[in-house]
Amino acid sequence: MVEVGEVSVVRAHASVLHIDLDAFFAAVEQRDKPSLRGKPVVVGGVGGRGVVATASYEARKYGVRSAMSTREARSRCPHAAFLTGRFHAYRDASGTVMALLRSVSPLVEPLSLDEAFIDLERADLPDLEVPTVTALAEGLRRRLQEATGGLTASVGIGTSKFIAKVASELDKPDGLTVVPPGTEQDLLRPMHVSVIPGVGPATAERLRRAGIHTVAELESVSLEELVRLVGKAHGNGLWSLARALDTRPVVPERETKSVSVEGTYDTDLTDRKLMEHLLTRQAGEVAGRLRKHGLSGRTISIKVRMHDFTTLSRSTTLQSPTDSTAAISRLARSLLTDLDTAGGVRLLGVGVSGLADWIQEDLFGETTDEDDDLPDEVDVPTTQRRTWSPGMDVVHTAMGRGWVWGSGRGVVTVRFETAETPPGPVRSYAHDDPELSAWLPVSDESDES
DNA sequence: TCTGGGGTCCTAGGACCC
DNA sequence: TCTGGGGTCCTAGGACCC
Numbered sequence: 001m002v003e004v005g006e007v008s009v010v011r012a013h014a015s016v017l018h019i020d021l022d023a024f025f026a027a028v029e030q031r032d033k034p035s036l037r038g039k040p041v042v043v044g045g046v047g048g049r050g051v052v053a054t055a056s057y058e059a060r061k062y063g064v065r066s067a068m069s070t071r072e073a074r075s076r077c078p079h080a081a082f083l084t085g086r087f088h089a090y091r092d093a094s095g096t097v098m099a100l101l102r103s104v105s106p107l108v109e110p111l112s113l114d115e116a117f118i119d120l121e122r123a124d125l126p127d128l129e130v131p132t133v134t135a136l137a138e139g140l141r142r143r144l145q146e147a148t149g150g151l152t153a154s155v156g157i158g159t160s161k162f163i164a165k166v167a168s169e170l171d172k173p174d175g176l177t178v179v180p181p182g183t184e185q186d187l188l189r190p191m192h193v194s195v196i197p198g199v200g201p202a203t204a205e206r207l208r209r210a211g212i213h214t215v216a217e218l219e220s221v222s223l224e225e226l227v228r229l230v231g232k233a234h235g236n237g238l239w240s241l242a243r244a245l246d247t248r249p250v251v252p253e254r255e256t257k258s259v260s261v262e263g264t265y266d267t268d269l270t271d272r273k274l275m276e277h278l279l280t281r282q283a284g285e286v287a288g289r290l291r292k293h294g295l296s297g298r299t300i301s302i303k304v305r306m307h308d309f310t311t312l313s314r315s316t317t318l319q320s321p322t323d324s325t326a327a328i329s330r331l332a333r334s335l336l337t338d339l340d341t342a343g344g345v346r347l348l349g350v351g352v353s354g355l356a357d358w359i360q361e362d363l364f365g366e367t368t369d370e371d372d373d374l375p376d377e378v379d380v381p382t383t384q385r386r387t388w389s390p391g392m393d394v395v396h397t398a399m400g401r402g403w404v405w406g407s408g409r410g411v412v413t414v415r416f417e418t419a420e421t422p423p424g425p426v427r428s429y430a431h432d433d434p435e436l437s438a439w440l441p442v443s444d445e446s447d448e449s
Numbered sequence: 450t451c452t453g454g455g456g457t458c459c460t461a462g463g464a465c466c467c
Numbered sequence: 468t469c470t471g472g473g474g475t476c477c478t479a480g481g482a483c484c485c
């Protein structure tokens with residue numbers, strides 16, 4: 001990437017590589033189970049409301065596609081093997097591939113289990129001319145097959161992420177396309193606008209109504225007009241990509257922004273008690289994943305998809321991050337109270353965002369003046385319930401001793417005492433969180449001193 | 450019984466603060 | 468009493484990606 005002052009310029013060499021494993025989930029299944037080789041394989045949800053995650057090329061011949069309902073896939077290709085998927089196997093294979101990619105260049109950006117960008121400017125190469133990067137890619141594809149027991153990949157190389165990704169689509173499966181620098185516009189202009197990342201069905205339809213079908217037509221539209229059509233951020237992005245202007249860097253690590261769990265049920269839910277039970281279970285999974293990664297979050301959300309596919313969400317933001325199952329589950333259930341679910345619910349989900357690494361994160365010394373900025377208490381049915389007094393109650397938890405700092409919405413906020421940096425970190429708990437059972441009123445503290 | 454699950458980013462409006 | 472603008476945070480919804 002060339003930097004000219006603040007402005008980054010498109011690369012002079014085809015030094016971005018995009019790699020896409022062919023029909024990845026299905027290919028892993030065929031690799032591990034020889035009887036499936038050469039036969040149509042469909043991996044995805046097998047329930048009444050399942051969809052196809054990956055179809056092998058044999059199944060694609062019958063018109064089976066990703067995101068198609070499994071029902072439809074069955075009617076198109078009844079003799080295919082329908083499998084639910086073995087994610088640990090896919091994760092293993094993906095790990096092998098990513099490690100191989102990192103041996104080519106330290107700058108590898110995985111996009112999913114089966115896709116990644118590689119920055120070849122950081123590879124050990126004599127130059128970045130087309131023959132050199134072509135040879136590198138052929139060697140990589142060969143080694144990948146060996147390392148994975150026969151998985152194949154499609155590779156594209158170009159002067160940007162956009163071009164590399166478009167290129168990898170051009171020769172599938174098991175192909176390689178290098179787009180020489182300077183030929184990007186010739187490649188793109190005849191293509192449909194939907195080759196541009198971010199142009200999905202809704203944007204394509206808006207553009208179509210404005211008479212814009214191809215990249216060449218998109219290129220002829222002014223920036224102002226594009227922003228008017230699709231909004232500011234999107235408009236700016238489309239204007240640049242239509243001209244093959246893409247300076248997005250290859251970024252190896254990205255911070256997690258949210259963690260969520262959702263489920264679609266084979267029959268619509270109408271029983272509120274059952275919905276609360278399911279939200280509780282999901283909250284536990286979310287909290288477990290947060291803890292596993294040392295994360296906690298301030299915003300708890302639920303997602304509810306109704307029988308008619310309309311999707312609602314409700315969220316609430318705490319003063320301080322939590323990873324507590326009880327807190328997340330209580331808030332999730334209380335958010336459901338808002339919603340009229342009479343028509344039946346096909347999907348429920350729980351998510352946490354506004355993530356923090358709570359050990360390092362914030363709240364050391366800020367937010368000093370008020371004890372309780374939490375929203376007003378909602379009436380949550382609780383068997384064991386007491387009043388927590390900010391500034392008055394002391395609690396003992398797995399994290400040590402802390403003061404009750406805020407209270408509301410069925411959640412207690414605790415500020416922990418730490419030796420070196422008072423006041424210490426803050427966490428939230430449900431009122432009846434078992435972790436808080438060792439609370440002591442402040443008046444009992446005299447015994448300790 | 451068309452339409453999964455886990456994410457990211459954007460928009461728009463309102464509250465609130467300066 | 469009226470009129471402001473900018474910035475940030477929050478919520479809800481939607482588009483999109485793999």
